[in-house]
Amino acid sequence: MGSDLVGVLAVLASPQRLRLIAALAGGSNYVSQLARELQLSRPLVHMHLRRLEEVGLVVGRMELSADGKAMRFFDVAPFAFQLTPEAIQDAVRTMEEK
Amino acid sequence: MGSDLVGVLAVLASPQRLRLIAALAGGSNYVSQLARELQLSRPLVHMHLRRLEEVGLVVGRMELSADGKAMRFFDVAPFAFQLTPEAIQDAVRTMEEK
DNA sequence: GACACGTGTCAGTCGTAACTTACACATGTA
DNA sequence: TACATGTGTAAGTTACGACTGACACGTGTC
Secondary structure, eight states: OOOOHHHHHHHHOOHHHHHHHHHHHTSOEEHHHHHHHHTOOHHHHHHHHHHHHHTTSEEEEEEEOTTSOEEEEEEEOOOOEEEOHHHHHHHHHHHHOO | OOOOHHHHHHHHOOHHHHHHHHHHHTSOEEHHHHHHHHTOOHHHHHHHHHHHHHTTSEEEEEEEOTTSOEEEEEEEOOOOEEEOHHHHHHHHHHHHOO
């Protein structure tokens, strides 16, 4: 479990996904609301959040609202990656040994 | 000069480019040699190095070999990015103010 | 029932980065 | 001369992620 740097970078290399993380850094939120705030279609937000969750950058939870609607809230995971030539060298080494 | 995080991430999100950085972290090298070592076509290496250089992750220099050939050597720049939700939040803020 | 809100997913289209092949240009050596 | 090495770039294909629209499914309210 070296928290796959190359995978994380691939997911992080998207303006929209960065905007999603930035939005979630301001507090947890749910899919439809995020779509409205960021001016994106809901399926698109859904897809981006899924990819972010796959690499563990955000965590999602189901929650029932007061009026009984099932809503999917997301939070940012408290990640911290150090991005240096050496870190990349290690990541690539790990990557290439199968 | 906020060293554009989103641009850097976009460039860094490529297995091949990560391999290039890893290779260069082991010492400076030139295009054709890198292509051989990483098993990539030379134009492809050329393109990836150009993108890496555009965001300042590597630096290239022209050098004349002993037998008079013009060779393009590259070195990794000593970068260090801290990748956290807060850093992304700042980067996005900078990104959105035009 | 019709509507508003939430969830999820599937089938497409579209744009672009990745990649290859081929070209042009240098130099030094057999 | 021909061939090896190096450089750069332009044209074309291809693979893939991004994105939209439509669908199905829930709930509570008018």
